[in-house]
Amino acid sequence: MNKILIIIKREFLTRARKKSFIILTLAVPILFALFYAFLIFMMVHDDKEVRNVAVINESTIEQPVTSTEYTKYKYLKDVNFEKEKNNLLEKDYYAVLYLPKDIIEKNEAELFSKMQVPMEVKNRISKQVSFKIENLKKNAILSKIGIPDLDKQLAATKTRIELKTLKLDVESGTAKESSSEILSILGMVGGFIIYMFILMYCTQVMRGVIEEKSNRIVEVIISSVKPFQLMIGKIIGIALVGLTQFLIWIVFIGILFIVGQLILMPNIDMETLRQTTDMAQLAQTSGMDIEQLNIASSLSKTLDPGMLSNYALYFLFFFIGGYLLYASLFAAIASAVDSETETNQFMTPLMIIMVAALYIGIAAMKNPESALAFWASVIPFSSPIVMLVRIPFGVPTWEIIVSMVSLIATVIALIALSAKIYRVGILMYGKKVTYKELWKWLRY
Amino acid sequence: MTFFEAINIDKNYANHKALDKVSISIPKGSVYGLLGPNGAGKTSLIRIINQITAPDSGEIIFDGQPLKPSDVNRIGYLPEERGLYKKMKVGDQAVYLATLKGLSKTEAKKRLKHWFDKFEISTWWDKKVEELSKGMAQKIQFIITILHEPELLIFDEPFSGFDPINANLLKNEILNLKDNGTTIIFSTHNMSSVEEICTDIALINNSKKIVEGTVEEIRMKHSTNKFEICYEGNTDCLEELSKQFNISNQHSNNNQHFFDIIKSNEIETNQLISKIIENNKLVSFREIIPTMNDIFIQLVDNNNKK
Numbered sequence: 064m065n066k067i068l069i070i071i072k073r074e075f076l077t078r079a080r081k082k083s084f085i086i087l088t089l090a091v092p093i094l095f096a097l098f099y100a101f102l103i104f105m106m107v108h109d110d111k112e113v114r115n116v117a118v119i120n121e122s123t124i125e126q127p128v129t130s131t132e133y134t135k136y137k138y139l140k141d142v143n144f145e146k147e148k149n150n151l152l153e154k155d156y157y158a159v160l161y162l163p164k165d166i167i168e169k170n171e172a173e174l175f176s177k178m179q180v181p182m183e184v185k186n187r188i189s190k191q192v193s194f195k196i197e198n199l200k201k202n203a204i205l206s207k208i209g210i211p212d213l214d215k216q217l218a219a220t221k222t223r224i225e226l227k228t229l230k231l232d233v234e235s236g237t238a239k240e241s242s243s244e245i246l247s248i249l250g251m252v253g254g255f256i257i258y259m260f261i262l263m264y265c266t267q268v269m270r271g272v273i274e275e276k277s278n279r280i281v282e283v284i285i286s287s288v289k290p291f292q293l294m295i296g297k298i299i300g301i302a303l304v305g306l307t308q309f310l311i312w313i314v315f316i317g318i319l320f321i322v323g324q325l326i327l328m329p330n331i332d333m334e335t336l337r338q339t340t341d342m343a344q345l346a347q348t349s350g351m352d353i354e355q356l357n358i359a360s361s362l363s364k365t366l367d368p369g370m371l372s373n374y375a376l377y378f379l380f381f382f383i384g385g386y387l388l389y390a391s392l393f394a395a396i397a398s399a400v401d402s403e404t405e406t407n408q409f410m411t412p413l414m415i416i417m418v419a420a421l422y423i424g425i426a427a428m429k430n431p432e433s434a435l436a437f438w439a440s441v442i443p444f445s446s447p448i449v450m451l452v453r454i455p456f457g458v459p460t461w462e463i464i465v466s467m468v469s470l471i472a473t474v475i476a477l478i479a480l481s482a483k484i485y486r487v488g489i490l491m492y493g494k495k496v497t498y499k500e501l502w503k504w505l506r507y
Numbered sequence: 508m509t510f511f512e513a514i515n516i517d518k519n520y521a522n523h524k525a526l527d528k529v530s531i532s533i534p535k536g537s538v539y540g541l542l543g544p545n546g547a548g549k550t551s552l553i554r555i556i557n558q559i560t561a562p563d564s565g566e567i568i569f570d571g572q573p574l575k576p577s578d579v580n581r582i583g584y585l586p587e588e589r590g591l592y593k594k595m596k597v598g599d600q601a602v603y604l605a606t607l608k609g610l611s612k613t614e615a616k617k618r619l620k621h622w623f624d625k626f627e628i629s630t631w632w633d634k635k636v637e638e639l640s641k642g643m644a645q646k647i648q649f650i651i652t653i654l655h656e657p658e659l660l661i662f663d664e665p666f667s668g669f670d671p672i673n674a675n676l677l678k679n680e681i682l683n684l685k686d687n688g689t690t691i692i693f694s695t696h697n698m699s700s701v702e703e704i705c706t707d708i709a710l711i712n713n714s715k716k717i718v719e720g721t722v723e724e725i726r727m728k729h730s731t732n733k734f735e736i737c738y739e740g741n742t743d744c745l746e747e748l749s750k751q752f753n754i755s756n757q758h759s760n761n762n763q764h765f766f767d768i769i770k771s772n773e774i775e776t777n778q779l780i781s782k783i784i785e786n787n788k789l790v791s792f793r794e795i796i797p798t799m800n801d802i803f804i805q806l807v808d809n810n811n812k813k
Contacts, residue, residue: 069603069606073603077592077594274593275592278592278593279586279588280589280591282588282589283584283585283589283590283648284604286557286559286579286582287579287604287607490560492588503521
């Protein structure tokens, strides 16, 4: 037992002290934070460049476009468009908008410029002109029918229902407001991170085993410890590296959350946000935009601390379970080969299973109750990924228990099998290993 | 006194027999040469002694008790295929491997310092193994093998990869350890090193032990009764001897005559000498004792013919 601890310590320290680990662990959250800060900045930051657009209007539409603060439209009369368009662009005009006579019939207009027009400008013009034409057509029909104020009455029929999704907790009988979009995102992020973690750290297990074998240090070590101790020590040591990284990232995200909240909503604490039902009033008292407040509110209601910490515990369990399952297989495969290039024939099936699990996870995000999602979240090879996607939507307790028990049982069985292959494999050199050969080793 | 004993060890792999009822008995404080051609089963036997693999049947007695898992801490093993973690620092690595043999960290550091000073390699402590040459790495491995002061040391081809100077250093260390009472198993096919340091040997061929005993016994057993003689005088004596015995390699230089003779058991060595010195002056008389190399080849050949 003591010797396993020594091995775990070495496996952990050699990796956790590596520069690449420290950089990855610290740089990834910082990069993420910077990336989102940049995105938010881009969204908040308006396009402030003033653009003059010349409009040559040959159609019957009056004032098809209206100037805004930054885009100024100048209507030019009696200009021969074909002759003048180059001249106009040479002058102060950023672009020339040409609305032909038959625009209403053909739905086509032209915007000329020397540089590519930004999407926003193009969309704004197209929207404005379309709206004008729509109104013209509508008014023509309305005047034919002759009901007074029909347009106002029609406008009043416009409805948009705010559909709140509430999850009913059968045991306590309380309903909880939650957003299915946010749940989908949480589930998918969880499933994807678990996929990445398993892949990343299982690859490290594989490399570690191959390193020991190709360095020929393995025989020295197993004259001091049992091969099983070496294998399990390595697997646990690397798992601890992964968990350390996970923990650091959680702390980072927590800090980001608090800092973000302080910057974006300095006057409101999460608890009031969660309990307030009258958003309009809260918006007034805190001096915030009501739309932003709505998003923040649904975020905080869906992701309450109890739910998040529960989810983190599930994540931990399924990460450890899934990692142990694949790591033991990776270790067995690595022990059987002489170099990493030879692992392909054994790795491919495992990779296919993992990628399939990820895709089933994506499908489960759309329909968490489907038979495929159910089975994939109970079968151990895919359950760590798929179950994590499903859990935010609410999974019956018995399903989670079945999934966990079958995962634990499979992990134990696979570690036992892998240990048998590993024991033989690490001392075999220069032998092309086949599945048949592995089967034989199991019975040595 | 027997320190280590293996009795009727059988080991089978999927399609071949690695060891067939092999028994060896190693006296305490001996340097026991485990000899045999490649693939004879030496490494299989060594791995069983190290408890890396288990025998299919047979018994192993270590210091009077059946071999048990905790005995790995009393055994030191330098395998033929040996290496170190390339990216790990020499000192850290040596401490790690020593703690796996049951030493405490402080004790391991203390002893390592002693050995590093002795071998004048203290400056290597913080170097990574990949910065060392093969011979340097071998030295580290040797130190790691003996650091926990094992009672039984197993060296599998220890001299491969060493230059003559370092090989000599290593040989002296092995002899030192022997003088301090360590029992040493020495697996090799380098026969000259066997003659220099082994006290006992066993020869394994085709999964079977074919010979075991002290080096002296085995050489005596295989002595060919052949002598190399030179005397000064006339050729009469030589002619007379050639009637009675098988003489070869004969040549003369003025009145000195050189020849090899195979003596039959009917005549004692002394009688042979007195025959020569009757009328001549004896210059040299030497028994030609077969080298371990000759014995090895002869035994393996004979065994394979059977």
